[in-house]
Amino acid sequence: MTRPTHALIDTGAFVANYRLTKALAPGARALAVVKADGYGHGAIPLAQALGNEADAFGVACSEEALALRAAGITAPILLMEGPFDKGEIALAAQHGFMLAMHSPLQLDWLLAAQLETPVDVWLKIDTGMHRLGFAPEQLATVHSRLRQCPNVGQIVLMSHFARADEPDSAATGDQLARFEAAAADIDAPRCLANSAAILAWPDTHADWIRPGIVLYGVSPLPGAADPRLRPVMRFESELIAIHELRPGDAIGYGARFTCSHPTRVGVVAAGYADGYPRHAPDGTPVAVNGRRTHLIGRVSMDMLTVDITDQPRAAIGDRVQLWGDVVSAAEVAAHSDTIAYQLFTGVNRRVHFRYR
Numbered sequence: 001m002t003r004p005t006h007a008l009i010d011t012g013a014f015v016a017n018y019r020l021t022k023a024l025a026p027g028a029r030a031l032a033v034v035k036a037d038g039y040g041h042g043a044i045p046l047a048q049a050l051g052n053e054a055d056a057f058g059v060a061c062s063e064e065a066l067a068l069r070a071a072g073i074t075a076p077i078l079l080m081e082g083p084f085d086k087g088e089i090a091l092a093a094q095h096g097f098m099l100a101m102h103s104p105l106q107l108d109w110l111l112a113a114q115l116e117t118p119v120d121v122w123l124k125i126d127t128g129m130h131r132l133g134f135a136p137e138q139l140a141t142v143h144s145r146l147r148q149c150p151n152v153g154q155i156v157l158m159s160h161f162a163r164a165d166e167p168d169s170a171a172t173g174d175q176l177a178r179f180e181a182a183a184a185d186i187d188a189p190r191c192l193a194n195s196a197a198i199l200a201w202p203d204t205h206a207d208w209i210r211p212g213i214v215l216y217g218v219s220p221l222p223g224a225a226d227p228r229l230r231p232v233m234r235f236e237s238e239l240i241a242i243h244e245l246r247p248g249d250a251i252g253y254g255a256r257f258t259c260s261h262p263t264r265v266g267v268v269a270a271g272y273a274d275g276y277p278r279h280a281p282d283g284t285p286v287a288v289n290g291r292r293t294h295l296i297g298r299v300s301m302d303m304l305t306v307d308i309t310d311q312p313r314a315a316i317g318d319r320v321q322l323w324g325d326v327v328s329a330a331e332v333a334a335h336s337d338t339i340a341y342q343l344f345t346g347v348n349r350r351v352h353f354r355y356r
């Protein structure tokens with residue numbers, strides 16, 4: 001292993017965060033969302049760490065679900081966007097995947113299929129996000145057609161919030177009310193809450209919660225980090241060069257940063273091709289030897305530059321944390337006008353992943 005650019009994944013932190021979500025929603029079961037390769041952390045080692053402690057896993061597509069099954073994961077797995085073609089219905093029955101059902105087309109495929117074992121269905125209702133789901137007024141009809149179909153095992157009613165990360169918005173309460181009104185006469189478990197709703201909207205916890213980003217140690221809510229959550233990824237590299245620059249010297253492409261005083265600059269082996277955001281501005285926090293400093297100069301493909309004027313003894317080979325426990329991914333995201341979800345899923349596979 002040559003280039004010192006690593007993602008260190010703390011599987012124990014992932015398990016601890018899962019347990020926290022269960023404690024926050026007592027009585028609810030939890031679908032651990034590990035789509036997009038576990039938000040870029042590696043779904044398989046995380047799912048293996050949780051094992052059968054997970055009530056179920058949620059993924060975006062059958063490829064992701066098959067990879068978990070191939071790795072020995074036996075817990076139920078939900079395909080959260082349901083089948084993308086009719087062949088995936090039989091595949092789901094064969095492997096015991098649960099299917100979201102959000103459209104009339106998917107419903108036709110399922111009703112017409114000839115399955116040897118029924119599939120469990122998560123019937124999605126659009127309560128205001130206007131992305132996926134049946135209209136609330138269609139719910140009763142769709143539910144009774146599913147209920148009468150021998151291809152269908154258990155049915156869970158689900159919906160998704162658009163603004164649960166806005167504690168002052170009325171939208172989440174409105175969505176919940178629409179959901180409850182539509183589902184009032186149906187006896188089936190209910191699932192609404194994503195991470196933001198788990199933290200901010202206890203009324204939405206219902207029978208199942210769907211934690212995603214919180215499992216990776218990030219709160220989607222505005223404001224200070226939630227101290228109960230443990231970061232799962234430490235994205236780290238090392239100093240590979242150090243320069244003493246004079247006032248007027250510029251750094252990197254476009255000379256975005258010009259030194260106003262004598263400045264010690266560290267060159268770090270991580271860049272936008274590793275998943276560090278290219279648009280991170282000067283001042284974005286970075287930790288060198290566990291101490292916070294900041295980015296100066298434009299991020300390159302394989303390198304970035306940091307101010308180490310305050311660390312006269314910093315040397316080549318010293319540890320740099322791009323995000324993790326000293327600098328949070330949420331902070332880097334906020335500086336870079338994005339969200340931790342995008343930073344995590346953007347970490348490139350040339351970065352060496354290590355699990356403990």
Ligand SMILES: *Cc1c(COP(=O)(O)O)cnc(C)c1O
Nearest residue numbers: 033080194195196210211212213
């Ligand atoms: C991704 C996803 C989640 C998890 O969202 P977080 O904000 O990461 O908690 C929950 N439900 C559905 C349907 C999703 O697609």
